[in-house]
Amino acid sequence: MANDTNLFQNLISHCKEYGYIFQSSELYDGLSAVYDYGQNGAQLKKNLRDEWWKSMTQMHENIVGIDAAIFMHPTVWKASGHVDNFSDPMIDNKDSKKRYRVDHLIEAHAETLAGPEKDALLQQLDQLLAKDDYAGLKKLIEEQRITCTVSKTCNWTDVRQFNLMFKTEFGAVASENPEDNIVYLRPETAQGIFVNFLNVQKTGRMKIPFGIAQTGKAFRNEIVARQFIFRMREFEQMEMQFFVRPGTQMEWYNYWKETRKKWHESIGIPSEKLRYHNHIKLAHYADAALDIEFEFPFGWKELEGIHSRTDFDLSQHAKYSRKKIQYFDNDLDEQGKPYGNYTPFVVETSVGLDRLFLTILSLSYAEETWTKEDGTEDSRVVLKIPAKLAPTKLAILPLVKKDGLPEIARALMDDCKGSFMCFYEEKDAIGKRYRRMDAVGTPFCVTIDHQTKEDNAVTIRYRDSMLQERIPISEVKKKILELIS
Numbered sequence: 001m002a003n004d005t006n007l008f009q010n011l012i013s014h015c016k017e018y019g020y021i022f023q024s025s026e027l028y029d030g031l032s033a034v035y036d037y038g039q040n041g042a043q044l045k046k047n048l049r050d051e052w053w054k055s056m057t058q059m060h061e062n063i064v065g066i067d068a069a070i071f072m073h074p075t076v077w078k079a080s081g082h083v084d085n086f087s088d089p090m091i092d093n094k095d096s097k098k099r100y101r102v103d104h105l106i107e108a109h110a111e112t113l114a115g116p117e118k119d120a121l122l123q124q125l126d127q128l129l130a131k132d133d134y135a136g137l138k139k140l141i142e143e144q145r146i147t148c149t150v151s152k153t154c155n156w157t158d159v160r161q162f163n164l165m166f167k168t169e170f171g172a173v174a175s176e177n178p179e180d181n182i183v184y185l186r187p188e189t190a191q192g193i194f195v196n197f198l199n200v201q202k203t204g205r206m207k208i209p210f211g212i213a214q215t216g217k218a219f220r221n222e223i224v225a226r227q228f229i230f231r232m233r234e235f236e237q238m239e240m241q242f243f244v245r246p247g248t249q250m251e252w253y254n255y256w257k258e259t260r261k262k263w264h265e266s267i268g269i270p271s272e273k274l275r276y277h278n279h280i281k282l283a284h285y286a287d288a289a290l291d292i293e294f295e296f297p298f299g300w301k302e303l304e305g306i307h308s309r310t311d312f313d314l315s316q317h318a319k320y321s322r323k324k325i326q327y328f329d330n331d332l333d334e335q336g337k338p339y340g341n342y343t344p345f346v347v348e349t350s351v352g353l354d355r356l357f358l359t360i361l362s363l364s365y366a367e368e369t370w371t372k373e374d375g376t377e378d379s380r381v382v383l384k385i386p387a388k389l390a391p392t393k394l395a396i397l398p399l400v401k402k403d404g405l406p407e408i409a410r411a412l413m414d415d416c417k418g419s420f421m422c423f424y425e426e427k428d429a430i431g432k433r434y435r436r437m438d439a440v441g442t443p444f445c446v447t448i449d450h451q452t453k454e455d456n457a458v459t460i461r462y463r464d465s466m467l468q469e470r471i472p473i474s475e476v477k478k479k480i481l482e483l484i485s
Protein backbone atom coordinates (compact mmCIF):
# COMPACT_ATOMS: atom_id res chain seq x y z
CA MET A 1 0.00 0.00 0.00
CA ALA A 2 1.21 3.50 -0.82
CA ASN A 3 2.07 5.79 2.12
CA ASP A 4 0.67 9.36 2.38
CA THR A 5 3.49 10.94 0.36
CA ASN A 6 3.27 8.32 -2.38
CA LEU A 7 -0.50 8.58 -2.36
CA PHE A 8 -0.25 12.34 -2.90
CA GLN A 9 2.22 11.86 -5.77
CA ASN A 10 -0.11 9.25 -7.25
CA LEU A 11 -3.01 11.69 -6.95
CA ILE A 12 -1.03 14.33 -8.89
CA SER A 13 -0.31 11.81 -11.69
CA HIS A 14 -3.94 10.69 -11.65
CA CYS A 15 -5.13 14.29 -12.08
CA LYS A 16 -3.10 14.52 -15.26
CA GLU A 17 -4.01 11.10 -16.62
CA TYR A 18 -7.76 11.66 -16.21
CA GLY A 19 -8.06 15.22 -17.50
CA TYR A 20 -8.31 17.04 -14.17
CA ILE A 21 -5.16 19.18 -13.98
CA PHE A 22 -2.25 19.83 -16.35
CA GLN A 23 0.91 21.83 -15.77
CA SER A 24 0.46 25.19 -17.55
CA SER A 25 2.35 25.45 -20.89
CA GLU A 26 3.55 21.88 -20.46
CA LEU A 27 4.68 21.85 -24.11
CA TYR A 28 7.34 24.34 -23.07
CA ASP A 29 8.26 22.47 -19.87
CA GLY A 30 5.66 24.29 -17.78
CA LEU A 31 5.47 27.48 -15.78
CA SER A 32 6.17 27.15 -12.09
CA ALA A 33 3.11 27.14 -9.79
CA VAL A 34 0.65 27.76 -12.62
CA TYR A 35 -1.81 25.04 -13.65
CA ASP A 36 -4.53 24.42 -16.26
CA TYR A 37 -7.74 22.57 -15.50
CA GLY A 38 -8.67 19.87 -18.02
CA GLN A 39 -12.10 18.72 -19.16
CA ASN A 40 -12.99 17.02 -15.86
CA GLY A 41 -11.18 19.51 -13.63
CA ALA A 42 -12.94 22.51 -15.17
CA GLN A 43 -16.32 20.86 -14.56
CA LEU A 44 -15.53 19.91 -10.94
CA LYS A 45 -14.26 23.43 -10.31
CA LYS A 46 -17.44 24.89 -11.81
CA ASN A 47 -19.60 22.60 -9.66
CA LEU A 48 -17.75 23.75 -6.52
CA ARG A 49 -18.04 27.40 -7.54
CA ASP A 50 -21.78 26.94 -8.25
CA GLU A 51 -22.34 25.31 -4.83
CA TRP A 52 -20.62 28.21 -3.09
CA TRP A 53 -22.44 30.82 -5.21
CA LYS A 54 -25.79 29.20 -4.51
CA SER A 55 -25.13 28.93 -0.77
CA MET A 56 -24.21 32.61 -0.63
CA THR A 57 -26.52 34.40 -3.07
CA GLN A 58 -29.52 32.08 -3.33
CA MET A 59 -29.74 30.77 0.24
CA HIS A 60 -29.15 34.18 1.86
CA GLU A 61 -31.70 36.82 0.92
CA ASN A 62 -29.33 39.56 2.05
CA ILE A 63 -26.29 38.56 -0.06
CA VAL A 64 -25.86 39.51 -3.73
CA GLY A 65 -23.09 38.60 -6.17
CA ILE A 66 -20.95 40.77 -8.44
CA ASP A 67 -18.19 40.26 -10.99
CA ALA A 68 -15.61 43.08 -10.81
CA ALA A 69 -12.71 43.50 -13.24
CA ILE A 70 -9.25 42.13 -12.46
CA PHE A 71 -7.60 45.44 -13.38
CA MET A 72 -8.35 48.21 -10.90
CA HIS A 73 -7.17 51.77 -10.48
CA PRO A 74 -3.65 51.62 -8.94
CA THR A 75 -4.74 53.87 -6.06
CA VAL A 76 -7.02 51.04 -4.88
CA TRP A 77 -3.91 49.10 -3.83
CA LYS A 78 -2.32 52.13 -2.21
CA ALA A 79 -5.53 52.72 -0.21
CA SER A 80 -5.93 49.07 0.75
CA GLY A 81 -2.37 48.95 2.11
CA HIS A 82 -1.21 46.30 -0.37
CA VAL A 83 1.47 48.51 -1.97
CA ASP A 84 3.08 49.14 1.42
CA ASN A 85 2.20 46.03 3.40
CA PHE A 86 1.43 43.06 1.16
CA SER A 87 4.77 41.46 1.62
CA ASP A 88 6.25 38.44 3.30
CA PRO A 89 9.53 38.17 5.19
CA MET A 90 12.00 36.37 2.94
CA ILE A 91 15.49 35.06 3.35
CA ASP A 92 18.01 34.08 0.65
CA ASN A 93 20.58 31.34 0.83
CA LYS A 94 23.90 32.95 -0.17
CA ASP A 95 25.28 29.78 -1.76
CA SER A 96 22.33 28.58 -3.85
CA LYS A 97 20.75 32.08 -4.24
CA LYS A 98 17.42 30.38 -3.53
CA ARG A 99 14.83 32.55 -1.77
CA TYR A 100 12.47 31.23 0.93
CA ARG A 101 9.50 32.60 2.80
CA VAL A 102 10.74 32.60 6.39
CA ASP A 103 7.57 31.12 7.90
CA HIS A 104 7.51 28.29 5.33
CA LEU A 105 11.17 27.50 5.90
CA ILE A 106 10.69 27.24 9.68
CA GLU A 107 7.36 25.39 9.38
CA ALA A 108 8.92 22.80 7.05
CA HIS A 109 11.72 22.28 9.59
CA ALA A 110 9.18 21.99 12.44
CA GLU A 111 7.51 19.11 10.57
CA THR A 112 10.71 17.09 11.00
CA LEU A 113 10.69 17.48 14.82
CA ALA A 114 8.95 15.51 17.55
CA GLY A 115 5.62 16.78 19.03
CA PRO A 116 6.67 19.09 21.94
CA GLU A 117 9.74 20.44 20.10
CA LYS A 118 7.65 21.12 17.03
CA ASP A 119 4.97 22.96 19.03
CA ALA A 120 7.58 25.07 20.85
CA LEU A 121 9.23 26.07 17.57
CA LEU A 122 5.93 27.00 15.93
CA GLN A 123 5.01 29.06 18.98
CA GLN A 124 8.34 30.90 18.81
CA LEU A 125 7.76 31.52 15.09
CA ASP A 126 4.29 33.00 15.72
CA GLN A 127 5.65 35.29 18.45
CA LEU A 128 8.53 36.59 16.32
CA LEU A 129 6.23 37.17 13.32
CA ALA A 130 3.75 39.01 15.53
CA LYS A 131 6.54 41.41 16.61
CA ASP A 132 8.01 41.73 13.06
CA ASP A 133 11.26 40.70 14.70
CA TYR A 134 13.35 39.90 11.60
CA ALA A 135 16.66 39.67 13.44
CA GLY A 136 15.02 37.19 15.84
CA LEU A 137 13.71 35.11 12.91
CA LYS A 138 17.18 34.91 11.36
CA LYS A 139 18.66 33.93 14.73
CA LEU A 140 16.03 31.19 15.08
CA ILE A 141 16.88 29.79 11.63
CA GLU A 142 20.57 29.73 12.52
CA GLU A 143 20.02 28.26 15.98
CA GLN A 144 17.91 25.46 14.51
CA ARG A 145 20.59 24.87 11.86
CA ILE A 146 17.97 25.04 9.12
CA THR A 147 19.62 24.44 5.76
CA CYS A 148 18.76 25.26 2.15
CA THR A 149 17.30 22.28 0.29
CA VAL A 150 19.56 23.02 -2.71
CA SER A 151 22.97 24.01 -1.25
CA LYS A 152 22.43 22.18 2.09
CA THR A 153 24.20 25.10 3.81
CA CYS A 154 23.11 27.43 6.58
CA ASN A 155 24.63 30.53 4.95
CA TRP A 156 21.71 33.01 5.06
CA THR A 157 21.19 36.71 4.21
CA ASP A 158 19.25 38.98 6.55
CA VAL A 159 15.46 38.66 6.51
CA ARG A 160 13.80 41.17 4.11
CA GLN A 161 10.29 42.07 2.98
CA PHE A 162 9.19 41.16 -0.57
CA ASN A 163 5.97 42.49 -2.15
CA LEU A 164 3.79 39.77 -3.66
CA MET A 165 1.84 41.84 -6.21
CA PHE A 166 2.43 41.40 -9.96
CA LYS A 167 2.82 44.67 -11.85
CA THR A 168 2.10 45.32 -15.49
CA GLU A 169 1.78 48.33 -17.83
CA PHE A 170 -1.56 49.72 -18.87
CA GLY A 171 -2.22 51.33 -22.29
CA ALA A 172 0.17 52.00 -25.13
CA VAL A 173 1.18 55.59 -24.37
CA ALA A 174 4.65 55.87 -22.89
CA SER A 175 4.80 58.28 -19.99
CA GLU A 176 7.79 60.20 -18.71
CA ASN A 177 7.17 58.69 -15.35
CA PRO A 178 7.01 54.87 -15.79
CA GLU A 179 5.04 54.61 -12.53
CA ASP A 180 2.09 56.43 -14.23
CA ASN A 181 1.17 53.41 -16.37
CA ILE A 182 1.58 50.74 -13.70
CA VAL A 183 -1.38 48.57 -12.79
CA TYR A 184 -1.41 45.52 -10.56
CA LEU A 185 -2.99 42.14 -11.05
CA ARG A 186 -5.36 41.95 -8.08
CA PRO A 187 -3.94 39.90 -5.21
CA GLU A 188 -7.46 39.44 -3.72
CA THR A 189 -10.97 39.85 -5.11
CA ALA A 190 -12.17 41.68 -1.99
CA GLN A 191 -11.20 45.18 -3.14
CA GLY A 192 -13.53 44.89 -6.16
CA ILE A 193 -16.32 44.51 -3.60
CA PHE A 194 -15.28 47.45 -1.41
CA VAL A 195 -15.04 49.91 -4.31
CA ASN A 196 -18.53 48.84 -5.43
CA PHE A 197 -20.08 49.04 -1.96
CA LEU A 198 -22.08 52.21 -2.70
CA ASN A 199 -23.11 51.09 -6.22
CA VAL A 200 -24.52 47.81 -4.93
CA GLN A 201 -26.03 49.21 -1.73
CA LYS A 202 -27.88 51.96 -3.61
CA THR A 203 -28.97 50.06 -6.74
CA GLY A 204 -29.93 46.95 -4.74
CA ARG A 205 -31.49 49.02 -1.90
CA MET A 206 -29.56 46.78 0.48
CA LYS A 207 -30.16 47.16 4.21
CA ILE A 208 -27.44 46.43 6.75
CA PRO A 209 -26.51 43.69 7.58
CA PHE A 210 -25.92 42.54 4.00
CA GLY A 211 -23.22 40.82 1.97
CA ILE A 212 -21.59 41.10 -1.45
CA ALA A 213 -20.09 37.91 -2.89
CA GLN A 214 -17.66 37.43 -5.73
CA THR A 215 -15.59 34.67 -7.30
CA GLY A 216 -12.60 35.30 -9.54
CA LYS A 217 -8.91 35.11 -10.28
CA ALA A 218 -6.27 36.53 -7.95
CA PHE A 219 -2.50 36.69 -8.50
CA ARG A 220 0.40 36.54 -6.07
CA ASN A 221 4.07 36.26 -6.84
CA GLU A 222 4.51 33.49 -4.29
CA ILE A 223 8.16 32.77 -3.62
CA VAL A 224 7.75 29.28 -2.35
CA ALA A 225 5.05 27.85 -4.57
CA ARG A 226 4.69 24.16 -3.83
CA GLN A 227 2.39 21.29 -2.97
CA PHE A 228 0.72 21.18 -6.36
CA ILE A 229 -2.32 23.50 -6.56
CA PHE A 230 -2.16 24.38 -2.85
CA ARG A 231 -0.07 27.51 -3.40
CA MET A 232 -0.25 28.96 -6.89
CA ARG A 233 0.73 32.22 -8.53
CA GLU A 234 -2.61 32.46 -10.36
CA PHE A 235 -5.57 31.11 -8.40
CA GLU A 236 -9.24 31.66 -7.80
CA GLN A 237 -10.92 33.04 -4.70
CA MET A 238 -14.53 32.93 -3.53
CA GLU A 239 -14.99 35.87 -1.19
CA MET A 240 -17.91 37.46 0.60
CA GLN A 241 -17.80 40.77 2.45
CA PHE A 242 -20.56 41.13 5.03
CA PHE A 243 -21.33 44.75 6.01
CA VAL A 244 -22.51 45.22 9.58
CA ARG A 245 -23.27 47.89 12.16
CA PRO A 246 -20.11 48.94 14.10
CA GLY A 247 -19.91 47.07 17.39
CA THR A 248 -21.71 43.98 16.07
CA GLN A 249 -18.73 42.60 14.15
CA MET A 250 -17.76 39.91 16.70
CA GLU A 251 -21.29 38.50 16.69
CA TRP A 252 -21.15 38.20 12.89
CA TYR A 253 -17.57 36.93 12.95
CA ASN A 254 -18.73 34.05 15.15
CA TYR A 255 -21.77 33.48 12.95
CA TRP A 256 -19.67 33.19 9.78
CA LYS A 257 -17.03 31.08 11.50
CA GLU A 258 -19.70 28.46 12.33
CA THR A 259 -21.64 28.84 9.07
CA ARG A 260 -18.63 28.36 6.84
CA LYS A 261 -17.39 25.26 8.67
CA LYS A 262 -20.87 23.75 8.41
CA TRP A 263 -20.89 24.53 4.68
CA HIS A 264 -17.66 22.61 4.17
CA GLU A 265 -19.22 19.68 6.02
CA SER A 266 -22.35 19.95 3.85
CA ILE A 267 -20.35 19.35 0.67
CA GLY A 268 -18.84 16.17 2.09
CA ILE A 269 -15.75 17.17 4.13
CA PRO A 270 -15.75 15.17 7.40
CA SER A 271 -15.85 17.39 10.47
CA GLU A 272 -12.77 15.68 12.00
CA LYS A 273 -10.72 16.79 8.97
CA LEU A 274 -11.51 20.46 9.70
CA ARG A 275 -10.35 22.70 12.54
CA TYR A 276 -10.02 26.39 13.43
CA HIS A 277 -6.69 28.16 13.79
CA ASN A 278 -6.83 31.63 15.40
CA HIS A 279 -4.33 34.18 14.09
CA ILE A 280 -1.91 35.70 16.59
CA LYS A 281 -0.40 38.16 14.11
CA LEU A 282 -3.29 40.05 12.54
CA ALA A 283 -3.22 41.52 9.00
CA HIS A 284 -3.08 45.32 8.85
CA TYR A 285 -6.87 45.53 8.35
CA ALA A 286 -8.17 42.99 10.91
CA ASP A 287 -9.32 43.06 14.56
CA ALA A 288 -9.87 39.26 14.61
CA ALA A 289 -8.99 36.50 12.18
CA LEU A 290 -8.90 32.73 11.91
CA ASP A 291 -8.32 30.03 9.35
CA ILE A 292 -10.50 27.03 8.74
CA GLU A 293 -7.84 24.38 8.24
CA PHE A 294 -8.13 21.06 6.46
CA GLU A 295 -5.90 18.05 7.02
CA PHE A 296 -4.27 17.82 3.58
CA PRO A 297 -2.04 14.79 2.79
CA PHE A 298 0.92 17.06 3.71
CA GLY A 299 -0.56 18.24 7.03
CA TRP A 300 -3.05 20.75 8.49
CA LYS A 301 -3.18 23.85 6.26
CA GLU A 302 -5.41 26.87 5.65
CA LEU A 303 -8.43 26.28 3.46
CA GLU A 304 -10.46 29.41 4.21
CA GLY A 305 -9.92 32.67 6.07
CA ILE A 306 -12.53 34.43 8.22
CA HIS A 307 -11.51 38.03 8.95
CA SER A 308 -13.11 40.84 10.89
CA ARG A 309 -11.79 43.70 8.72
CA THR A 310 -13.23 46.58 10.78
CA ASP A 311 -14.09 49.72 8.76
CA PHE A 312 -10.51 49.84 7.46
CA ASP A 313 -11.13 49.28 3.74
CA LEU A 314 -14.18 51.53 3.31
CA SER A 315 -12.52 54.31 5.36
CA GLN A 316 -9.33 54.06 3.34
CA HIS A 317 -11.20 54.23 0.02
CA ALA A 318 -13.18 57.23 1.32
CA LYS A 319 -9.92 58.92 2.27
CA TYR A 320 -8.07 58.22 -0.99
CA SER A 321 -11.04 58.89 -3.33
CA ARG A 322 -12.20 61.91 -1.27
CA LYS A 323 -15.77 60.57 -1.54
CA LYS A 324 -18.18 59.87 1.27
CA ILE A 325 -18.61 56.11 1.68
CA GLN A 326 -21.19 55.73 4.40
CA TYR A 327 -24.50 54.10 5.11
CA PHE A 328 -27.58 55.82 6.49
CA ASP A 329 -29.23 53.53 9.01
CA ASN A 330 -32.75 54.65 9.94
CA ASP A 331 -33.39 51.74 12.30
CA LEU A 332 -33.80 52.87 15.90
CA ASP A 333 -31.23 52.26 18.62
CA GLU A 334 -31.99 51.37 22.26
CA GLN A 335 -32.74 55.03 23.04
CA GLY A 336 -35.26 55.14 20.15
CA LYS A 337 -33.01 57.35 17.98
CA PRO A 338 -31.99 56.44 14.37
CA TYR A 339 -28.47 55.05 14.15
CA GLY A 340 -27.82 57.59 11.38
CA ASN A 341 -24.72 57.73 9.15
CA TYR A 342 -21.75 55.46 9.73
CA THR A 343 -19.01 53.54 7.94
CA PRO A 344 -20.02 49.87 8.11
CA PHE A 345 -17.72 47.26 9.62
CA VAL A 346 -16.92 44.19 7.55
CA VAL A 347 -16.67 40.47 8.22
CA GLU A 348 -15.04 38.60 5.35
CA THR A 349 -15.13 34.95 4.34
CA SER A 350 -12.46 34.00 1.80
CA VAL A 351 -11.89 30.52 0.44
CA GLY A 352 -9.52 29.45 -2.33
CA LEU A 353 -11.39 27.51 -5.00
CA ASP A 354 -8.26 25.60 -6.00
CA ARG A 355 -7.62 24.61 -2.37
CA LEU A 356 -11.20 23.43 -2.06
CA PHE A 357 -10.71 21.41 -5.25
CA LEU A 358 -7.56 19.85 -3.78
CA THR A 359 -9.46 19.13 -0.55
CA ILE A 360 -12.21 17.25 -2.39
CA LEU A 361 -9.76 15.34 -4.56
CA SER A 362 -7.51 14.31 -1.69
CA LEU A 363 -10.56 13.02 0.22
CA SER A 364 -11.86 11.19 -2.85
CA TYR A 365 -8.74 9.48 -4.17
CA ALA A 366 -8.47 5.82 -3.13
CA GLU A 367 -6.39 2.83 -4.20
CA GLU A 368 -8.42 -0.26 -3.31
CA THR A 369 -7.56 -3.96 -3.40
CA TRP A 370 -9.77 -6.89 -2.37
CA THR A 371 -10.07 -10.65 -2.67
CA LYS A 372 -12.74 -11.94 -4.98
CA GLU A 373 -14.98 -14.96 -4.32
CA ASP A 374 -12.66 -17.19 -6.39
CA GLY A 375 -9.72 -16.18 -4.14
CA THR A 376 -7.95 -13.97 -6.69
CA GLU A 377 -6.96 -10.37 -5.98
CA ASP A 378 -8.58 -7.40 -7.67
CA SER A 379 -7.87 -3.68 -7.44
CA ARG A 380 -8.97 -0.30 -8.67
CA VAL A 381 -8.19 3.38 -8.38
CA VAL A 382 -11.33 5.36 -7.65
CA LEU A 383 -12.29 8.99 -7.14
CA LYS A 384 -15.16 8.92 -4.65
CA ILE A 385 -16.18 12.51 -5.38
CA PRO A 386 -19.56 13.30 -3.75
CA ALA A 387 -22.19 12.69 -6.45
CA LYS A 388 -23.50 16.25 -6.44
CA LEU A 389 -20.00 17.59 -7.18
CA ALA A 390 -18.78 14.92 -9.64
CA PRO A 391 -18.02 16.28 -13.15
CA THR A 392 -20.06 13.55 -14.88
CA LYS A 393 -23.03 12.07 -13.05
CA LEU A 394 -24.02 9.19 -15.29
CA ALA A 395 -22.20 6.97 -17.81
CA ILE A 396 -24.51 5.29 -20.33
CA LEU A 397 -22.98 2.09 -21.65
CA PRO A 398 -24.53 -0.24 -24.25
CA LEU A 399 -23.10 -3.72 -23.63
CA VAL A 400 -22.25 -4.17 -27.33
CA LYS A 401 -22.31 -1.74 -30.22
CA LYS A 402 -24.90 -3.67 -32.25
CA ASP A 403 -28.29 -5.42 -31.97
CA GLY A 404 -30.13 -2.13 -31.40
CA LEU A 405 -28.49 -1.50 -27.97
CA PRO A 406 -26.73 1.76 -28.97
CA GLU A 407 -30.08 3.16 -30.17
CA ILE A 408 -31.70 2.51 -26.77
CA ALA A 409 -28.66 3.99 -25.01
CA ARG A 410 -28.70 7.09 -27.25
CA ALA A 411 -32.41 7.63 -26.51
CA LEU A 412 -31.65 7.49 -22.76
CA MET A 413 -28.74 9.91 -23.26
CA ASP A 414 -31.06 12.36 -25.06
CA ASP A 415 -33.57 12.08 -22.25
CA CYS A 416 -31.00 12.74 -19.48
CA LYS A 417 -28.40 15.13 -20.87
CA GLY A 418 -30.57 18.25 -20.45
CA SER A 419 -30.80 17.55 -16.70
CA PHE A 420 -27.24 16.52 -15.73
CA MET A 421 -23.85 15.69 -17.26
CA CYS A 422 -23.83 12.30 -19.01
CA PHE A 423 -21.13 10.37 -20.81
CA TYR A 424 -21.74 7.82 -23.56
CA GLU A 425 -19.30 5.02 -24.36
CA GLU A 426 -19.63 1.81 -26.35
CA LYS A 427 -15.98 0.72 -26.76
CA ASP A 428 -14.17 -1.98 -24.69
CA ALA A 429 -15.38 -4.69 -22.32
CA ILE A 430 -17.89 -3.52 -19.72
CA GLY A 431 -15.53 -4.23 -16.77
CA LYS A 432 -12.88 -2.01 -18.32
CA ARG A 433 -15.41 0.77 -18.89
CA TYR A 434 -16.54 0.56 -15.23
CA ARG A 435 -12.92 0.88 -14.06
CA ARG A 436 -12.40 3.93 -16.26
CA MET A 437 -15.53 5.55 -14.83
CA ASP A 438 -14.30 4.77 -11.28
CA ALA A 439 -11.01 6.47 -12.06
CA VAL A 440 -12.74 9.56 -13.48
CA GLY A 441 -15.10 9.67 -10.50
CA THR A 442 -18.45 9.08 -12.27
CA PRO A 443 -20.81 7.95 -9.49
CA PHE A 444 -23.33 5.98 -11.59
CA CYS A 445 -23.15 3.78 -14.69
CA VAL A 446 -26.12 2.36 -16.54
CA THR A 447 -25.67 -0.68 -18.82
CA ILE A 448 -28.09 -1.53 -21.59
CA ASP A 449 -27.98 -5.24 -22.46
CA HIS A 450 -29.96 -7.68 -24.61
CA GLN A 451 -32.50 -8.25 -21.83
CA THR A 452 -33.32 -4.53 -21.91
CA LYS A 453 -35.08 -5.19 -25.20
CA GLU A 454 -37.32 -7.71 -23.43
CA ASP A 455 -38.05 -6.05 -20.09
CA ASN A 456 -37.20 -2.34 -20.60
CA ALA A 457 -34.87 -2.54 -17.57
CA VAL A 458 -31.18 -1.61 -17.24
CA THR A 459 -28.39 -2.36 -14.75
CA ILE A 460 -27.36 0.56 -12.60
CA ARG A 461 -23.91 0.27 -10.98
CA TYR A 462 -22.87 2.36 -7.98
CA ARG A 463 -19.24 3.55 -8.03
CA ASP A 464 -18.56 3.51 -4.27
CA SER A 465 -20.10 0.15 -3.35
CA MET A 466 -19.72 -1.42 -6.83
CA LEU A 467 -23.21 -2.90 -6.22
CA GLN A 468 -25.52 -3.35 -9.16
CA GLU A 469 -29.30 -3.45 -9.45
CA ARG A 470 -31.89 -3.68 -12.17
CA ILE A 471 -34.27 -0.74 -12.61
CA PRO A 472 -36.80 0.24 -15.30
CA ILE A 473 -35.18 2.43 -17.96
CA SER A 474 -38.04 4.91 -17.53
CA GLU A 475 -36.89 5.53 -13.92
CA VAL A 476 -33.20 6.24 -14.60
CA LYS A 477 -33.46 10.02 -14.91
CA LYS A 478 -35.63 10.43 -11.79
CA LYS A 479 -33.34 8.17 -9.76
CA ILE A 480 -30.15 10.02 -10.73
CA LEU A 481 -31.79 13.38 -10.02
CA GLU A 482 -32.71 12.11 -6.54
CA LEU A 483 -29.19 10.77 -5.92
CA ILE A 484 -27.43 14.01 -6.88
CA SER A 485 -29.77 16.45 -5.20
Ligand code: GAP
Nearest residue numbers: 188190230231232235303304305350351352355
Ligand atom coordinates in the same frame (compact mmCIF):
# COMPACT_ATOMS: atom_id res chain seq x y z
N1 GAP B 1 -9.23 38.80 1.05
C1 GAP B 1 -8.54 38.10 2.07
C2 GAP B 1 -7.53 37.18 1.57
O1 GAP B 1 -7.18 37.20 0.41
P1 GAP B 1 -5.94 35.24 2.32
O2 GAP B 1 -5.94 34.45 3.60
O3 GAP B 1 -4.68 35.84 1.86
O4 GAP B 1 -7.06 36.34 2.52
C3 GAP B 1 -7.78 33.72 1.28
O5 GAP B 1 -6.51 34.31 1.17
C4 GAP B 1 -7.77 32.33 0.70
O6 GAP B 1 -7.27 32.33 -0.63
C5 GAP B 1 -6.87 31.35 1.44
O7 GAP B 1 -7.53 30.79 2.56
C6 GAP B 1 -6.58 30.31 0.39
O8 GAP B 1 -7.62 29.35 0.33
C7 GAP B 1 -6.59 31.12 -0.90
N2 GAP B 1 -5.20 31.41 -1.32
C8 GAP B 1 -4.40 32.40 -0.87
N3 GAP B 1 -3.21 32.38 -1.50
C9 GAP B 1 -3.26 31.34 -2.38
C10 GAP B 1 -2.35 30.79 -3.33
N4 GAP B 1 -1.16 31.33 -3.52
N5 GAP B 1 -2.74 29.71 -4.05
C11 GAP B 1 -3.96 29.16 -3.87
N6 GAP B 1 -4.87 29.64 -3.00
C12 GAP B 1 -4.53 30.71 -2.26
